Amino acid sequence: MTTLDVLIPHYNDSSALALSLESIENQTWAGSKRVIVVDDGSERDELQKTEQVILQSSLNIELIKSPENLGRPKTRNKLLDAADAPFLAWLDAGDIWYKDKIQSQFNCLYDLVHKGDDVDTHWITCNYDWKWEGKRRRKVDQIARGDQLKELFIGDKLRAYLWTLLGTRKSFERAARFDERLLRLQDLDYFISFVRAGGRLVTPSNRNSLCCYFKSDIGRNAAEIRGCYNTIFNKHNAALLEFGPTFTQRAKSKADFVASRFAKNNSEHGLAMAYKFHAFKSDPRYALFRLKQSLNQG
Amino acid sequence: MKIAVLLGSFDLLNPSMLDAEAFQHIFGQEYQFFKMPWATGKRDQTYNNALLSNEDSRLINAAGYAMKYDFADDKIPLLVFVDAQISDVVSCLKMLRKGANCETLNVTLLSLRSNTTYAASEATKAAAQELVTASIQGVAFTAPMTVTVEDLAALDVQHLVRKNLKIRDISTKLRDALERRGMTMSPDIARKKIMRILRRMTEEGMLVAKDKHEIFADELAAAMMQDLTQFLEKG
Known part of the structure; x- marks a missing residue:
């Protein structure tokens, strides 16, 4: 019986997939696992290379091929449909887990059982490294204390990244499915849905970074990102309103900052300035705080 | 779900001589010593006697859960109980089955026999036999397996x-x-x-x-x- 299904969406990057698979092979956790890769309509050459990578791996891998490029949310829903192990974890092709990730997260689950908590209402996230091209890895702490819904909307202390997670299949059913309207930020919507449905994120006692995210904004449309934020804010408007108008303005200001970063990293400097200006208009205090923070980080 | 249980007195199961590695050496790689690094206050315990305490039934429940998911298909979790009361072991096995949520818990009883600690070896064997005869719903025992070591002090x-x-x-x-x-x-x-x-x-x-x-x-x-x-x- 497979205990853990590892879910990987893949598109046109077989060498990135190889890197991720290697990090799964190196896990210290000894339970039985299966990797499910949904290839989202990669070009023929890349698909062939992907098949080679899978053949060469010692892991138990199931490859599901989409005949056309459906986009990330639909691919993730396909992965959910294919999974049937009692536990699920996610990884994006190109990102890696450090060797103790899954064991540390399972230990956290056992600890939850020991405390008498319901494992089906918890997701185990973890601290991670954030690596921009040409820069050193930077550790990012996931802080699970406090109002998690609030923290997810702002995303400064608790961030919505699927590849940090381990949980029971039932816990993932709590968040339902990925919103197929969201070409970007479907993780954020998924996390918010989970917490709104009574779910809670916890972190393992191992406070080291347990995975690494190789970050790139290149080729990602800033306006699309900002549009996805709007969709999420509209969808979860009732939850946002509960925190009051000041908080809503803060969440919008943060969204503008993220869109500004994407625009800047794609050399759309005018657009980047416009988003920043908008962020200042929405919440000047928060905008100043962000500006100070980015100056401190260089 | 398969597990293995090793019972014995302190004379025989002395933590200064027998650690997780030694057990694997004696009984083979198939058996893997069960540890609970996730349990606060129990992570440094050498053997599994913490599971026999009636004070923390959730611990046994969680241990059953961990045993079910933490082991490769070809590995069997090995529990070591020192100077244990058979009645405590019986209730522990019942709880483990509940925690693992399995229909039948298949238990292999292991015994150590050493010529230099004859009395302790006999006690181990007797404890294993007593446990086999105990009828526990949902728990099946396989024939006890005894490993003889010439001299425990020279073990491995x-x-x-x-x-x-x-x-x-x-x-x-x-x-x-x-x-x-x-x-x-x-x-x-x-x-x-x-x-x-x-x-x-x-x-x-x-x-x-x-x-x-x-x-x-x-x-x-x-x-x-x-x-x-x-x-x-x-x-």
């Missing part, structure tokens, strides 16, 4: 001797390194310190290579001196 001679030599060698080098820095440490304390550090490292899957004992001891001495300096500065 290579393994133990190698381990002891390593501890002795590194602790001597640590004392030398400290002495070079103007500090002395008794051989007994140095040995205990190294034993503790190596045990922790083994748990983390780390080993000190044979040709690196000197460097390791030197780094350790430097770190100890630094700790001491900081402590004195604070005080």
Whole structure:
């Protein structure tokens, strides 16, 4: 019986997939696992290379091929449909887990059982490294204390990244499915849905970074990102309103900052300035705080 | 779900001689000593007697859950109970089955037999037989398996001797390194310190290579001196 299904969406990057698979092979956790890769309509050459990578791996891998490029949310829903192990974890092709990730997260689950908590209402996230091209890895702490819904909307202390997670299949059913309207930020919507449905994120006692995210904004449309934020804010408007108008303005200001970063990293400097200006208009205090923070980080 | 249980008296199951590695050596790689690094306050316990306490039924429940999911298909979790009451073992097995949420818990009873500790060996065998005859719903016992070791003190001679030599060698080098820095440490304390550090490292899957004992001891001495300096500065 497979205990853990590892879910990987893949598109046109077989060498990135190889890197991720290697990090799964190196896990210290000894339970039985299966990797499910949904290839989202990669070009023929890349698909062939992907098949080679899978053949060469010692892991138990199931490859599901989409005949056309459906986009990330639909691919993730396909992965959910294919999974049937009692536990699920996610990884994006190109990102890696450090060797103790899954064991540390399972230990956290056992600890939850020991405390008498319901494992089906918890997701185990973890601290991670954030690596921009040409820069050193930077550790990012996931802080699970406090109002998690609030923290997810702002995303400064608790961030919505699927590849940090381990949980029971039932816990993932709590968040339902990925919103197929969201070409970007479907993780954020998924996390918010989970917490709104009574779910809670916890972190393992191992406070080291347990995975690494190789970050790139290149080729990602800033306006699309900002549009996805709007969709999420509209969808979860009732939850946002509960925190009051000041908080809503803060969440919008943060969204503008993220869109500004994407625009800047794609050399759309005018657009980047416009988003920043908008962020200042929405919440000047928060905008100043962000500006100070980015100056401190260089 | 399959598990293995080893019962015995302290004379036979002495933690100073028998650790997780030694058990695997005696009973084979198929059996893997069950540990609970996730359980607060229980992570450093050598054997599994914490599971026999009636005070924490959730711990047994969680252990059953962990056993079900933490092991490869070809590995069997091995539980070691020292000087255990059979009634406690029976209730523990019932709870483990509940925690693992399995229809049948298949238990292999293991016994150790040693010519040098005859009385203890016989007691182990008797305890295993008593447990087999206990009727527990949802728990099936396979025929007890007895492994005879000629001399328990010489058990896994290579393994133990190698381990002891390593501890002795590194602790001597640590004392030398400290002495070079103007500090002395008794051989007994140095040995205990190294034993503790190596045990922790083994748990983390780390080993000190044979040709690196000197460097390791030197780094350790430097770190100890630094700790001491900081402590004195604070005080």
